[in-house]
Structures are given as structure tokens and as C-alpha cells.
Amino acid sequence: MSDITHTDLDHAADAHDDHDHKPKGFLNRWLFTTNHKDIGTLYLILSLTAFMVGGFMAMIIRAELFMPGLQLVEPDFFNQMTTMHALIMVFGAVMPAWVGFANWLIPMMVGAPDMALPRMNNWSFWILPFAFTMLLSTLFMDSGGPAAGWTLYPPLVLQTGTSLAFVVFAIHMMGISSIMGSINIIATILNMRAPGMTLLRMPMFVWTWLITAFLLIAVMPVLAGAVTMLLTDHFFSTNFFNAAGGGDPVMFQHIFWFFGHPEVYILILPAFGVISEILPTFSRKPLFGYGSMVYATGTIAFLSFIVWAHHMFTVGMPLQGELFFMYATMLISVPTGVKVFNWISTMWKGSMTFETPMLFAIGFVVLFTIGGFSGLMLAITAADFQYHDTYFVVAHFHYVLVPGSIFALMAATYYWLPKFTGNMYSEKWGKIHFWLSTIFVNVLFFPQHYLGLAGMPRRIPDYSPQFADFNMISSIGGFAFGATQLIFVGVILHCVFRSKVKATGQVWEGARGLEWTLPSPPPYHSWTTPPVVTHNLVRHAE
């Protein structure tokens, strides 16, 4: 607390009494809220719900793939499950979770009283439950849900019935929500930092989110345009993607992946930020190479715009195009490597303890790196003509998304939940959750590398018996990983409602940064008077 001047302390003390300022009544508190903490909570609840729904779909997929032959579902419903699983997990679980943490943390981290545009913030959130209800409702329509994969490639997706319109509008709404959320985040970070919180003093989580927000604003309109063209092709007889009418089905893929590749960094950059917060805390040592971490994030974001066609090497591009996208893709491993090396250097010669957030962070570094290696392999275009659209790709992106993004989300949950709630979670159950998750996520996804290399295409509901063994292992891992996540829900509910162990303001011995100088839980309105940020408060050297 010595980093804050006395006047600020007085005001901080005033703020403690702000509990009474919460709006009265359930609807007033939650439906009409403009408070960044409440909106953050809403996002996180939505995200956890979507994680369970999307996870349930994954269980259906793995159950059908448990052994060869069709036992449970028709192929068309299987395709609806793979499509919806991806849409729900990407747009419903991971993205809203990061926006939820951004809402909670960014104002507290930069010393702002709230988000810059609080009423818009309310709207950004409340669009989402409607968007997801609409998306999920397609499963109950006569024409069935979308079944062309989350990439929605035409002409196949145009064979969807009327439900396509609902999918498209749902995506529009999610896009509007994301853009408004991003504008809010950028405005908050650029305008509302406390005195002394210079850009290069900002926590890495704030930096990664600033860059993510720019990516979102750049690419969500592109996705909206692409799906709108699908809509008019389907319902208004346009021919954007219909070769027979002079259109071009491959153009959709170019447009989609111009959105889609930055999108994968939207899912992972905030994870990089979280890991860069957690590792220094439990290593009791400043983040290694803060400056290069910021530049590496920026470089990755830039490169993410010029590698999109590596998702579509087999569509028949000119050789020069293939070479360009191969080199650009390989290049991404350089800044990503810098990040991994910096994280390990942060741990090196630290004084480490291994509470649950640290365990998840270490799990992230190891397993994300494995996902990065398979990414480098996929970048090698000629070999990609074998890897493409096989389970090797499925294994790759699940490694970077599940023990990548989702492990980072879990780490963040365990790390900040005591701050948000004022209660400690159960360390014992947190560790059980970590170990079971880590074991079963590998049982689930590692065998999928072999399946892909041995020749199993992705998105098939049934397979040749030669693939039976590893599919069964993968399914067992999947069921166990799914069941393990119930522990996660249990730990959260226990921490919020039942835990008797109170958290201190500092929570973690090695934690540095503005949010830890607030009490736990923080007052409803924090930093109503901006703190003055000095060098000592930031965890990294300048």
C-alpha cells in the first residue's frame, strides 16, 4: 500500500462503504446494471453455462465415435453437433469469458472507476443471451441446426434449411456485442488510466486485451459481411459463392479465414496476458522481458492478418501464394517462441510455490507449446497436403484451445476468484481439478495426432475399424475430462457461496499490481478517486 499516496488511501477508505450503492432489486441490479464488476460476473456466468452446453455436445460426439458403426445419432445430427459445439465454444464459452475477465479486471488494473462506456457495456452483454438462445433454437427447428461445420463453407451450408437465417442473425448479434465490448475496452485503456499508469507500465493482461480488442474490431465486420452474403445467396438468389451464377465458393473461404485466423489469436492473446500475470506472482520474480512480451504480442497480432490462407492450402492456390503463406505462418513461431522462453526465464531462479493458478499456468505453458509444435508442422505446406482436414488438425487446435485458452481461463478463475468474492476456494479440490484435467486432456487429445497421421479425416461420424483403439481411448479421456469439469463448477460455487476462509486484499504473497491493493472483495465502485501509480507498483522493470 506504500505505493499509494495518503490522500488516495483516504478515498480508498471511503470507497469501502460503497456496498450500499448497489442497485436494489434483482432486475435493477442485473438487467439494468452498468457496473463493470456485475457485467463481468454476468459474462462469466454465461461463459460457464455455454462451456457446459458445448461440452455436452462434445460428449455426444465422443460417444458416437467411441466405436466403429453408428450407434447413437444419425450422421446429419452428428454434423450439427460438431458445428454447434465449435460455435458455442468459440463464441459462447471462450470469447465471453475473456470479455468477462476484461470487465472485472481492466478498470481495477488501470485505476479506472468503471468502463468508459458503462451503458453500452450493459448492452454488449445483454445481446448475447438472446443471440445464443436463437442459435441453439435452430436445433429444434424442422430444418435442423447448421451442419456444415463452424466454418460454414458454401455451397454446403446453403443446403441448410430456413434455420440458416437464425444462425446468420445470431452471428451478427455476437459480432455487434464483440465490437461494442472492444470499443469499450480500447476507450477505457486509452483514456481512463490512473496518473502514472503509462502504457509501458500496464499489466500484460491489459496489453494483450488492448491488442485483442483491435483485432476484434478489425475482423468481426468481415465475418458479418461473409455470413450476410451467405444469407442473400440462400434467400435472395444472389450468387456470391455460386460458381454456376458467376460466383466463387473459394472467395468465402478467403473472407472467412481473414476473420478466422485473427479470431484464433483473439482466443489466445488474453491467455498469454493471464499467464504473464500468474507466473511472476508464484515465482516471486518480475516478468522476464516485459518489453519484448509487448512487442511479441503486437507482432503476433500483425502476422495473424497475413497467414489466413494456411487454413486452405489444398484449395488450389498458385505456388507463389502457397510459399508466401507458408513463410508467414512459420514466422509466427518466432514471437510465440519468445513468449515461451520469457515465461520460462520468469520461472528460472524464482522462489516458486504451486497453488492451483500456478499449476494451470505451468500446464498451459507445456501443453500450449505442444500445440505450437504441431502448428509449426502444419505450416509446412507440402506436408500439410497430408495433415489437412485430418484428426491431426483436430488435435492441434484442441491443444491450443483447451489446455491453451481454457486452462488459462481456469488459471485466471482460481487466481482472481478470491479477489472477486473475498473468499478462498478449496485448494485441495482445485488441485484435484488440475491433475484430473491435465491427465485426461492428454488422454483425450494426444491419440488424435496418431489418428490423423494414420489417415482419419475429421468430421466423420463413423470410421474404419483400424482407427478403433485410439478413438476409444480418446473418448474415455473425453468423458473423464468432461466429468472433471463438474469439479470446477463445484469449486466455484463453493468459493462463492460456502467458503468460510476469507481472502486478504493481497491474496497471493507475490502478487503485484493495482487490483491487489484493493480489499477483497473490492468495493462496488473502486478507484472513484484515481490512485497514483509509481514504479514500485508495477511488477516488471522499466
Place this chain on the structure above:
Amino acid sequence: MKKENTVIVVLAVLAAVIAATWLMLAAPAMTGNEINMTRGVTSLSESHYSLHMVVLWVCVIIGIGVFTVMFTSIVLHRKSRGHKAATFSHSTTAEIIWTVIPVLILVALAVPATSALIKMEDSSGAEMTVKITGFQWRWKYEYLDHDISFISALDAASNQARQLNSGIEPESVENYLLDVDHPLVLPIGKKIKFLITADDVIHSWWVPALGWKRDAIPGFINEAWANIDEPGIYRGQCAELCGKDHGFMPIVVEAMSQTDFDAWTRQQLADSQDQQQQTERLWTRQELMQHGEAVYANTCASCHQPEGQGLTPAFPALAGSKIATGPVDAHIDIVMNGRAGTAMSAWREILSETDIAAALTYTRNAFGNDTGDVVQPLTIASIKRQAGKRQNTEQETAP
């Protein structure tokens, strides 16, 4: 901490990391399952395999190094051992080193990766050409130099076993899901060019033993090539999601010596003359109904269902349907040209004139439909010729 201890820890961690790597990468092979990319039977598949192994080894070695350092630190630098945290927070030298070395590794990888790609994209000097067209959910092969063409679809045994709760053990079906009625027959030792396209949605033609897959895209013709070294049967699958039966459109390549291939082409030409004669003669209603029942079971029943009852919502019933009991011209038109925006394909190019005529006759007189209509193969053939002429005139008059 004493120096020797550090060395012991590093070695122990290194051994553990190597053991874990071996367990993940090599041990599963002992279960007798295929776990690695095939070397295949073409120069392309061989070069893609070696490229794959080079990158894999580069990743494994970097991984072992990185994880050894990391876990050494986890063992040594813990608070519970009383380790005091150092305070360093950057080192320009180190950061330059771990930026430059990866760049050098990438450049070294890019060299073989570039030459493999250049080789794959060079389909010049081909000695024969096969055009491949993807349909939902079958492949059409046209031998452009031999005037041979046929459709290749999932074999009947797999097709029965793969129905939901069919009660047939997949293990009891030979080459379950990887067998077709008419394999693509190719000669060995010849540079074969493939022209790949699709008629309805995007598919992807993939035989791992040839070393590549290529998307089959409506309106585009993609090129690829192969020069097969050894005779044999090589199996693959469609690799791009193409609808409900995406998992059920396998590919089988039968590679044989030039002599055997020549014999095969002669046989095919003779067969196709037979077929021509079949189209030109008049069929009895009974013949058409009999043949139509077989065509229906193989081709139509997977969507419209064995008893013509359909499968809501996507696949309408034929029993009592307006189309199957209405004017015959409209029915012919839908079967031949498909219906845009639905899963109904255009069968004009997929089925023979005889098959289309028989299927039409059958569906107009089965499942309680009672039109009494008989559609002759000759009728279909003349409609097809007229459509062909119209298309040609349109092309000629186009500016």
C-alpha cells in the same frame, strides 16, 4: 546449492522428459496400431513423409530442451527448498539469441519445404489424365485419353453395416467404409495428371499413399499428379465435409502394370458398348421395375428411405408425392437436374440413361404410387442430347 546437485537434477529431468517423449511418440506403436504418416508409394508421398519427420524431430529436440530447462527450474527453484528469488528481469543478449536461433532453424526448414512444394505443384509432362468429379456422395472418374468413365461409390456391404443400429459388426465387413463398387484403376510407373472438380458442394480427394489431397470445388478445376511406384490397392476418403454422408464416400485406387491396365481398358470399352445397346433398345415395364428397384436401393434409398417414406425435414417422401405421381416431365427434370438449394443432386451425369429411366419407372409405380407410366432409356437419352445441344448453342452465341 552445490554444483553437483544441479547437474544431477538436470540429468534426471532430462531423462524424465526423454522418457515422457518416448512414451507419447513411440510407445503407442507397440499396440500394433498405425501411428505415423504413411511413406506411401509415390515420390511425393515419400518427400512429404521425410519432410514431416524432419519437422517432427526439430520439434522434439527443441521440446526436450525447453521442457528440461523448465522442469529443472521447477525442481530447483521452489520456495519449499528455501530458494530465494533472483531479481533479474531481462537480458538483451538472451532475447536476441532466442530470436535469431529460431529464425535460422526456420530458414533451414524452409529450404526442403520449398523444394517439396515446387515439386508437388509441377504436373507438367503427364502421360495420361484422369478427371475426378465429386458428387454428394460418390466420385466420378473420367479417363480423358481412353473414353472411359464411371461412378465409384461406397460398396454395398459397408453401406448396409453403416446404417444406424444396423446390427452388423463393422469388424465383420472387409475394409469397412474403405471399399467401393468401382475402384479407380491406374497404371504404375506413369506420370498421371488428375483434374479435380465437383458438381454440387466442395469435396476433397485424398489417398494418403499418393501423398496429397486436393479440394474438389464446383466451378474450379484443380490439378495434381502422381507416379505410382508399386502395384497395389490404396484406400482413402473424402476429406472435406460435404454433408451427411461425408464419412461414406471412400476412394480406392487399384494400381497395376501397364499390360494389366491395357487389358482393363479394353474390357471397359467393350462393357460400355453393351451399355450403349441397352440404352437404345426398348425395355419392358417389368424389366424397368426390376432394374429400378436395384437402382433405387443403391442410390435413392439412403435419403428417400427404402419404402419411399422420406426422412423429414430434408428428404421428402416419394410415396404419394406430388412429383412422383404428377406430370412425368417435371419428375424427369428434378431427377436429372436436381433441385437447387436442397440435397437433391443432379443425376444426369452420375447415373446412366438406363438407370435413370428405371428409377423413374420404379418410383412412379412403387410405394402405392400408381401412375402406370413407363419411362424408356431412349427418352432420357434424347432429353440429354437436347440439353447438350442447348448448352452448346448458348456457349457459341455468348459474347
